[in-house]
Amino acid sequence: MKAFNYHSASSVKEATKLASSNSAYLSGGMTMIPSMKMRLANYKDVIDVKKIKDLHGIKVTSKSVVIGAATKHADVANSKEVQKAIPSLSSLASRIGDAQVRNRGTLGGSIANNDPTACYPSACLALNAIIHTSDRKIEAEKFFKGMFETALKKGELITAVEFQIPEKSHYFKFPNPASRYAMVGVYVAKHKSGVHVAITGAQSVVYREKNMEKALNDNFSASALNGISIDTSELNSDIHASAEYRASLILSSAKKAVEHCK
Amino acid sequence: MIGSKVERTEDKKFITGKGRYTADITLHGQSYAFFIRSPHARAKIKKVDIAKALKAPGVVSILTGEDIVKDKIGGLIAGWKIVSKDGTDMKLPAHPPLAHEQVNYVGDHVAVVIAESLEEAKNAAELVTVDYKVLKAVVNTADAMNSENIYDGIDKNLCFDWELGDKAKTDEAFSKADQIVEIKLTNNRLVPNAMEPRASIGDYNSSxxxxxxxxxxxxxxxxxxxxxxxxxxxxxxxxxxxxxxVGGGFGSKIYPYAEDVVVAWAAKKIGRPVKWVCERTDSFLSDCHGRDHVTHAKLAVQKDGKVTGLHVDTIANLGGYGSLFATVTPTYLYAPLILGLYDIPTAYCNVKAVFTNTAPVDAYRGAGRPEATYLIERIMDQAARELGMDRAEFRKKNFITKFPHQQCLVHNIDSGDYNAHFNKALELADYKGFAKRKAESAAKGKLRGIGFSTYIEACGIAPSSVVMSIGAGVGLWESAEVRFNATGNISVFTGAHSHGQGHATTFAQIVSDKLGVPMENIDLVHGDTDKGPFGMGTYGSRSLAVGGSAITKACDKIIEKGKKVAAHMLEANPDEIEFKDGEFIVPNSNKKKTIGEIAFACYLPGTYGEIKSPLPEGVEPGLKETAFYDPINFSFPAGSHICEVEVDPDTGETKVVTYSCVDDFGNLINPMIVEGQVHGGLAQGIGQALYENAHYDETGQLVTASYMDYTMPRADNFPEFRIEYTCTPATSNPLGVKGCGEAGAIASPPCVMNAVIDAIGTDVSMPATSEKVWSALKNKTNSEKKVA
Amino acid sequence: MKEVTLEVNGKKVTKQIQDHTLLSTFVRDQLNLTGTHIGCDTSQCGACVVHVDGKSVKSCTLLVADIDGSKVTTIEGLSQNGELHPMQAAFKKHHGLQCGYCTPGMIMSSVDLLQNKKNPSDEEIREWLEGNICRCTGYQNIVAAVKEAAKNS
Structure with a gap:
């Protein structure tokens, strides 16, 4: 790892003030530190945001669950309130990485990194999330731009994510056998306004499968997905799964997600 | 103690964090080495420019291939000469520790940067510019012979074209066969992945x-x-x-690597300790890989199910260079074992070993024997299916039943009872209940299959005269020294090396029983050339059969000397002295001396006040004996494994749900340790069957160069293994042991694959990843539709 | 450079560190606690697992600067007053280790499992150990050891 200056910010204001063109925010560090170790990423300043009080905490209302950006996966997984309000979300968090990763990794870090195989971005799309930042509120639909690319501007810091509580939902992950990241992850959420089907791991960025949503809006059952053809042209193809195989996994995972919705 | 599940004496340091691995050693004034590796699979080195890097902060020295040439440092060697069928010697490229003119795989060593800190070495390495002329890489095993020559003078990239067996007789068997069964197999390339990455520290004292x-x-x-x-x-x-x-080896740490040579040489050159610790990604690139065969095999079978001949053609990938045991692995460790434990009257095996622009391939757990077992067990399954016979019955029909048995290729198998372990395995696996379990799986929407695998290994490597007559550059005996200390406790020195096998415990159990000294008074010393006698190390399930036998022999010599001393002290004839439970006894009398007293006498020979311990004339003081043991034959562990898998037809996801094995390792010294060895072997073998694959793309980049892409089996990939034993003691060593370290990795890949194929009803190659299984099922459905 | 104060294995230590020092490097190089091992560079093998403020973490993916003031327990700090921790004793009893390289991380992770779940099933143990790779044991005896420790603690 190349040398850098470590700063621990105590407020959002302090953090954004420290930010520069050659800085990065550090939250759990579960992706950032390995990247720096392998010298794939180097920064002059690393600004730790974990000690900012405003970035912590879980607030549940009748409509939404707001989770502070620096909340660890383990805390989301173990939160009785989240388990009650959106069980699929706590369950998703309980299967990110491994126990040690969940003890460090955070919601904000995961979303800001926007790894195409990460789990949380699918939750954001499926649960109509609003990303709260140091500057503004961004709808999830407009947040995830491309591979490792988000709507965040330089120095903008995620402070919390507000998830809309669905009527029912489930996240099904088919893990990559090596990394255990999602080879395909399908998040199905049934809202009053309609069904969201968000898919991660399959394309360069998380996306909503509109054909499935349409079918499920008409008939919310796994059988409604029979015969849905999935366009493979945009799907990832790598040594672990061809586009064609991913398409098949999307379908089988979506069915399982629908079957397990609660 | 022999035969008891004794808790390991070495464990306490490991569970309390007090183990001392190479990377844990810090020497005063040490510098840090970082290797610059080739990013290309095949390229000419036009220029290495180190000028800028030399000026970087903290840099002590930068050495390149030119320095290797200047200092006349020799290349890495292949230690086993193979002669091609046309009588010519195998062909090898030069393998300099730092590449001079050409790099031959991604990860090949180009230069070493030595600095005050690892970070400074890495920083400086970024300033070294290497000008390459990139050439087209040869990657694929099957195509290597039809590709451009990588090396001048090595035509078709062929290291050797070797054969074993009687071709004419085998051809004749095929011409008379009722049925010929054919199979094409790929034995996937694996990365050994010992959890401790390689490391070296060189330290030179110029005075x-x-x-x-x-x-x-x-x-x-x-x-x-x-x-x-x-x-x-x-x-x-x-x-x-x-x-x-040492944190695991599995074959990958048998031989010195370029880094060892360079670190030793550099330490001498710069007059300071040089420390190098490999990082995992570099391990993936530069540790020797395992397996990588492409095979076409044919089996001649009679209508009644009797196998009459076997013909095998294999292409073995050696990677970019000929590594130390690379040439023996796909020849003598492979071909003689293709017969499995079947009585096959004739066989022929041709092996073509090719160079490619990939990491060198060498011995990995089982070395040759897993490849042989995979081949015979897959083709036996295929034959049973084609003949419409029960796969278990078909195997039994062809087992060797009389011992000793001279096989048609090489080995003379001293002992075994193959029906015994096979029948026991059928019971353990509840073969009779399989149909019911299959139906239960089907009710859950899962496809269930059962797979069989039997195996034989040639272990206890190896009789020196035999191996040297077929090209080995060294004898494969083992050494031991059993040294009594004056106070009656014992230091045992072995040339074997323990890196997880628990020698400190197992060897002490042997010595404890032989000499009647409690385990806590016995300590094992190994792994230091300055301490013990020259030894040949640990691999090929040899440590106990060969190293343990050397210890046994040394103990016998101790007893022999002890008898002379005891006889003198007890005023008896040495011939009448009996030794039992640590005591030298004159029969029919109350005269006896403990072995501790004898040791004391040997170190304090004479009379001094209370001490009265004269030695007989002509007997030297001291009580320590050295023995070198050269086995008279290989040992032949064998066993039967049965597993069941469940496949999710929607996703192709395959899980091993039960795994039962019955092994015959001869006598067991410590059944707890043996069981652990079987578990570990199974995990690696199941890993090969379902998960692991070193994948190079067409340009020779290793795509699976980290745990993000190379599937290392985890705890949740396995069921609980059921393990039992049968025992026919080996006759080739005094302990009657056969070796157990590799069995699991040898037997399990075909066992799992036969189960997968049984479940899905169509062929699939290793590793049977979820996508491959899914795709095989889809192709099967499509072709069935076409037929319909 | 920064000064940090940590409580490591019950002892207070104050050291100067570079800002980018990893906890694994710190305990190994600056405190000579070499029981914490490095087995990969992608945070997956788990050989480096230690406890920070009572929870298991991968020390190779953690800056020391980030945990100033915390309590750290490494494998060397697990046994108390010369008595093996029940998890250590169980690993020995059940032959839950061979080469010993993954063992410290495996033990530290397993101890944390029992903090979270008193009597885990085989399946739960195997799932929890997802972040710890062992190449020697095939995991079976590790699972047996964790169950034994659960019984004894």
Whole structure:
């Protein structure tokens, strides 16, 4: 790892003030530190945001669950309130990485990194999330731009994510056998306004499968997905799964997600 | 103690964090090495520019291939000469420790940067510019012979074209066969992945001219021999190699690597300790890989199910260079074993070993024997299916039943009872209940299959005269020294090396029983060329059969001397002295001496006040004996494994749901340790069958160069293994042991694959990843539709 | 450079560190606690697992600067007053280790499992150990050891 200056910010204001063109925010560090170790990423300043009080905490209302950006996966997984309000979300968090990763990794870090195989971005799309930042509120639909690319501007810091509580939902992950990241992850959420089907791991960025949503809006059952053809042209193809195989996994995972919705 | 589940004496240091691995050693004034590796699979080196890097902060030295040439440092060697069927010697490229003119795989060593800190070494390495002329890489095993020559003078990239067996007789068997069964197989390339990455520290004292190398080796004496005699770094008598605690090897740490040579040489050159610790990604690139065969095999079968002949053509990928045991692995460790434990009257095997622009391939757990077992067990399954016979019955029909049995290829198998372990395995696996379990799986929407695998290994490697007559550059005996200390406790020195096998416990159990001394008074010393006698290290399930036998022999010599001393002290005739439970006894009398008293007498020979311990005339003081044991034959562990898998037809996801095995390892010294060895072997073998694959893309980049892409089996990938044994003691060594370290990795890949194929009803190659299984099922459905 | 104060294995230590020092490097190089091992560079093998403020973490993916003031327990700090921790004793009893390289991380992770779940099933143990790779044991005896420790603690 190349040398850098470590700063621990105590407020959002302090953090954004420290930010520069050659800085990065550090939250759990579960992706950032390995990247720096392998010298794939180097920064002059690393600004730790974990000690900012405003970035912590879980607030549940009748409509939404707001989770502070620096909340660890383990805390989301173990939160009785989240388990009650959106069980699929706590369950998703309980299967990110491994126990040690969940003890460090955070919601904000995961979303800001926007790894195409990460789990949380699918939750954001499926649960109509609003990303709260140091500057503004961004709808999830407009947040995830491309591979490792988000709507965040330089120095903008995620402070919390507000998830809309669905009527029912489930996240099904088919893990990559090596990394255990999602080879395909399908998040199905049934809202009053309609069904969201968000898919991660399959394309360069998380996306909503509109054909499935349409079918499920008409008939919310796994059988409604029979015969849905999935366009493979945009799907990832790598040594672990061809586009064609991913398409098949999307379908089988979506069915399982629908079957397990609660 | 022999036969007891004794808790391991070595464990306490490991569970309390007090193990001492190479990377844990810090020497005063040490510098840090970082290797610059080739990013290309095949390229000419036009220029290495180190000028800028030399000025970087903290840099001590930068060495390149030119320095290797200047200092006349020799290349790495292949230690086993194979002669092609046309009588010509195998062809090998030069393998300099730092590439001089050409790089031959991604990860090949180009230069080493030595600095005050690892970080500074890495920073400086970024300033080294290497000008390459990139050439087209040869990657694929099957195509290597039809590709451009990588090396001048090595036509078709062919190292050797070797054969074993009687071709004419085998051809005749096929011409008379009722049925010929054919199979094409790929034995996937694996990365050994010992959890401790390789590491080396060189330390040179210019005043005493003493060079020390601490390294992660399974075989420190061999490392010293090679670096001294072939690389010419330092004379053997002034060179000490220490392999302290080593975190797993599985074959990948048997031989010295380029980094060992360079670190030793660099330490001498710069006059400071040089420490190098491999990072995992570099391990993936530069540790020797395993397996990588492409095979076409044919089996001649009679209508009644009797196998009459076997014909095998294999292409074995050696990677970019010929590594130390690379050439014996796909020949003598492979071809003689293709017969499995079946009575096959004739066989022929042709092996073409090819160079490609990939990491060198060498011995990995099982080395040759897993490839042989995979082939015979897959084709036996295929034959049973084609003949419409029960796969279990078909196997039994062809088992060798009389021992000793001279096989048609090489081995003379001294002992075994194959029906015994096979029948026991059928019971253990509840073969009779399979149909019911299959129906239960089907009710859950899952496809269930059952797979069989039987195997035989040639272990206890190996009789020196035999192996040297077929090309080995060294004898494969083992050494031991059993040294009584004056106070009655014992230091045992072995040339074998423990890196997880628990020798400190198992060997002490043997000595404890032989000499009647409690385990806590016995300590094992290994892994240091300055301490123990020259030894041949640990691999090929040899440590107990060969090293343990050397210890046994040394103990016998101790007893023999003890009898002379005891007889003198007890005023009896040495011939009448009996030794039992640590006591020398004159029968029919109350006269006896404990072995501790004898040891004391040997070290304090004479009379001094209370001490009265005269030695007989002509007997030297001291009580320590050295023995070298050269086995009279290989040992032949064998066994039967049965597993069941469940496949999710929607996703192709395959899980091993039950795994039962019955092995015949001869006598067991410590069944707890044996069981652990079987577990570990199974995990690696199941890993090969379902998960692991070293994948190079067409340009020779290793795509699976980290745990993000190379599927290392985790705890949740396995069921609980059921393990039992049968026992027919080996006759080739005094302990009657056969070896157990590799069995699991040898038997399990075909066992799992036969189960997968049974479940899905169509062929699939290793590793049977979820996508491959899914795709095989889809193709099967499509072709069935077409037929319909 | 920064000064940090940590409580490591019950002892207070104050050291100067570079800002980018990893906890694994710190305990190994600055405190000579070499029981914490490095087995990969992608945070997956788990050989480096230690406890920070009572929870298991991968020390190779953690800056020391980030945990100033915390309590750290490494494998060396697990046994108390010369008595093996029940998890250590169980690993020995059940032959839950061979080469010993993954063992410290495996033990530290397993101890944390029992903090989270008193009597885990085989399946739960195997799932929890997802972040710890062992190449020697095939995991079976590790699972047996964790169950034994659960019984004894």
């Amino acid at each position: 005493s001219d003493q060079l020390t190398l601490y390294t992660t080796s399974q075989n420190p004496h061999l490392t010293r021999l090679v670096i001294s005699a072939f690389n010419g770094v330092h004379p053997e008598h002034k060179f000490r190699v220490v392999a302290p605690d």
